[in-house]
Amino acid sequence: MRTLVEVDRLVVRRADREVLHGVTFAVERSGFLAIVGPNGVGKTTLLVALLGLVRPAAGSIALAGRPLGAHTRRELARRMSYVPQSDGRAVPFTVQEFVLLGRYAHRGRFAPADREDRHIVRDALEHTGTAAFAERPVSSLSGGERQRVLIAGALAQQAEVLLLDEPTAFLDPRHQLDTAALLRDLNRSHGLTVLMVTHDFNLAAACGHNVLALREGRVVYHGDAETFLTSQVLEEVYGVPFDVLRRPAGGAWAAVGGPQ
Amino acid sequence: MTCRAPRSLMWLAGVSAAVLAAIAAALLIDLPMEGRQEILWRIRVPRVCLGLAAGAALAASGMAFQAMFRNALATPYTLGVSSGASLGAALYMRAALRLDAAGIDGVSLAALAGAVLSTMLVYGLTRLSRAFSTATLLLAGVATSFSFTSLILLTQYTSDVTTAFRVGRWLMGGLEVVGFEPVWQVLPFATVGLIVVTVLTREMDLLVVGEDLAATRGVSVEHVKRLLFFAVSLMVGGVTAVCGPIGFVGLIVPHIGRLLVGGHHRFLAPFSILGGATFLVTCDTVARVAIAPVEVPVGSITALVGGPFFLTLLLWGRANRGFETS
Numbered sequence A: 001m002r003t004l005v006e007v008d009r010l011v012v013r014r015a016d017r018e019v020l021h022g023v024t025f026a027v028e029r030s031g032f033l034a035i036v037g038p039n040g041v042g043k044t045t046l047l048v049a050l051l052g053l054v055r056p057a058a059g060s061i062a063l064a065g066r067p068l069g070a071h072t073r074r075e076l077a078r079r080m081s082y083v084p085q086s087d088g089r090a091v092p093f094t095v096q097e098f099v100l101l102g103r104y105a106h107r108g109r110f111a112p113a114d115r116e117d118r119h120i121v122r123d124a125l126e127h128t129g130t131a132a133f134a135e136r137p138v139s140s141l142s143g144g145e146r147q148r149v150l151i152a153g154a155l156a157q158q159a160e161v162l163l164l165d166e167p168t169a170f171l172d173p174r175h176q177l178d179t180a181a182l183l184r185d186l187n188r189s190h191g192l193t194v195l196m197v198t199h200d201f202n203l204a205a206a207c208g209h210n211v212l213a214l215r216e217g218r219v220v221y222h223g224d225a226e227t228f229l230t231s232q233v234l235e236e237v238y239g240v241p242f243d244v245l246r247r248p249a250g251g252a253w254a255a256v257g258g259p260q
Numbered sequence B: 001m002t003c004r005a006p007r008s009l010m011w012l013a014g015v016s017a018a019v020l021a022a023i024a025a026a027l028l029i030d031l032p033m034e035g036r037q038e039i040l041w042r043i044r045v046p047r048v049c050l051g052l053a054a055g056a057a058l059a060a061s062g063m064a065f066q067a068m069f070r071n072a073l074a075t076p077y078t079l080g081v082s083s084g085a086s087l088g089a090a091l092y093m094r095a096a097l098r099l100d101a102a103g104i105d106g107v108s109l110a111a112l113a114g115a116v117l118s119t120m121l122v123y124g125l126t127r128l129s130r131a132f133s134t135a136t137l138l139l140a141g142v143a144t145s146f147s148f149t150s151l152i153l154l155t156q157y158t159s160d161v162t163t164a165f166r167v168g169r170w171l172m173g174g175l176e177v178v179g180f181e182p183v184w185q186v187l188p189f190a191t192v193g194l195i196v197v198t199v200l201t202r203e204m205d206l207l208v209v210g211e212d213l214a215a216t217r218g219v220s221v222e223h224v225k226r227l228l229f230f231a232v233s234l235m236v237g238g239v240t241a242v243c244g245p246i247g248f249v250g251l252i253v254p255h256i257g258r259l260l261v262g263g264h265h266r267f268l269a270p271f272s273i274l275g276g277a278t279f280l281v282t283c284d285t286v287a288r289v290a291i292a293p294v295e296v297p298v299g300s301i302t303a304l305v306g307g308p309f310f311l312t313l314l315l316w317g318r319a320n321r322g323f324e325t326s
Helices: A043-050 A073-079 A095-106 A115-127 A143-155 A173-190 A201-207 A231-238 B004-028 B036-069 B081-094 B106-128 B134-157 B161-172 B181-199 B201-209 B211-216 B221-243 B249-261 B265-289 B298-315
Strands: A003-014 A017-028 A032-036 A058-063 A080-083 A161-165 A193-197 A210-215 A218-224 A242-246 A252-256
Touching: A003 A043, A003 A193, A017 A043, A017 A058, A017 A193, A017 A210, A017 A218, A032 A043, A032 A173, A032 A201, A043 A161, A043 A193, A073 A080, A073 A095, A073 B211, A080 A143, A080 B211, A095 A115, A095 A143, A095 B201, A115 A143, A143 A161, A143 A173, A173 A193, A173 A201, A193 A201, A201 A252, A210 A231, A218 A231, A231 A242, B004 B036, B004 B249, B004 B265, B036 B134, B036 B181, B036 B201, B036 B221, B036 B249, B036 B265, B081 B106, B081 B134, B081 B161, B081 B221, B106 B134, B106 B221, B134 B161, B134 B221, B161 B298, B181 B201, B181 B221, B181 B265, B201 B211, B201 B221, B201 B265, B211 B221, B249 B265, B249 B298, B265 B298
Parallel strands: A032 A193, A032 A210, A080 A161, A161 A193
Antiparallel strands: A003 A017, A003 A058, A210 A218, A242 A252
């Protein structure tokens, strides 16, 4: 087992408040880790730290054995890409122009996009099923299309690690399933290492080989998805009762338990 | 990119033609027969050169700040450079000093000093919070701008009538120069600033999409922002020191550019540079001939065009085009 991302006793302070108090975990190459937990437990802070956008107060994050801080932004961008939440961010470009921005770290300052860049952009569009609206402005897309375009933009970076922030937030069930299928495919067929922050515990269990659950800035669960989706673990993480449905075809589905 | 490029290139060709037309008009309209050579070379050509440099610099500055703040309403003056320059100029006139050095007008020197000091002040205030954050920068800029503006008013109020008028006139901006010295004075600032802006087009594309995304795509965000801040502030300072604060160029031109050539800075930067030059030179020609022989300050013409222009955009609901939040 080769470790790709290694987080060791990570402490992160934001606005003078300690948000993460010593988080330790590792993700192997081609792994798929879902990071879950209630609101305000430090999921986003962990993601931001993994992206190298905030300096740890203590502890360390290493990427392929090298501390995150020892990379330049350009080097980091070649190893790790990021899919932000599909919020109302302004993207005054067409889909294709936006995806091409993902080639930034690979292109020389004055070099125009070459054949290879175009090829990679085309591939990213096709993988995500966005080639059909390549020429449309990103601002004209629906939520589901937008989400896939954001993923395409990250794929164009050709990094081995993909970090996603709430990839299914704001999506209807069909687009949630499509996005989940896309992520599984990228992980299995293309060997991408995926780290995903999500509120959707069912998605986490269905996609992730592994689930990391945070509570109050600490890891309360780190293990396989199957064990995670039990009412006992879920209750410990979220602090409310759960009903878990075992499905005949394998796997499980959890729902917040209603009043009895 | 494949689809939009030909259209963008067409508009760039169009604006190149427009700049030539504006230059020709500015040089030739109302050119008297008597002393023709003298007027052309001592007055018209320097004035057009200054207009080209100032217009290009102001429009490019506006574009850069709009990308950096992800806001179409940011202007070259958002960070208080112009109020710093204006305060410098106002204090100089109030003190009735005469400190011309090396052929450069003392007012310009004082304005330049004011611009540099306000830039340092805004930077220093921003550094008080640990990161070079855009929100802090904006707050520091706006706060500095307001304080300086009130100091300018105070200076003006306590001056005698003649000085108050001079300060007021300076604050309207103008391109009336004689000889090439003012042009040489603006040129280094404009050149350096325009080079920096042109080199950073890709970074600005990514900054518009968001600082987090830009960073994870490989941009050294803080480094780029700092470079843009200093290059643009000094460029604006250099222009304002000579021409006074000429408004609206940095707001209107990039805005039209986004409508015509799109948000890609590879096209938007050359469009803004050429369009800014065209716009300012044209406004200056209008300012010169509108109620000749009296010259109107060019700043009042740009503002006169700018107000209705933005009202129109506002009524069409497109004031923040390219920066929509939904």
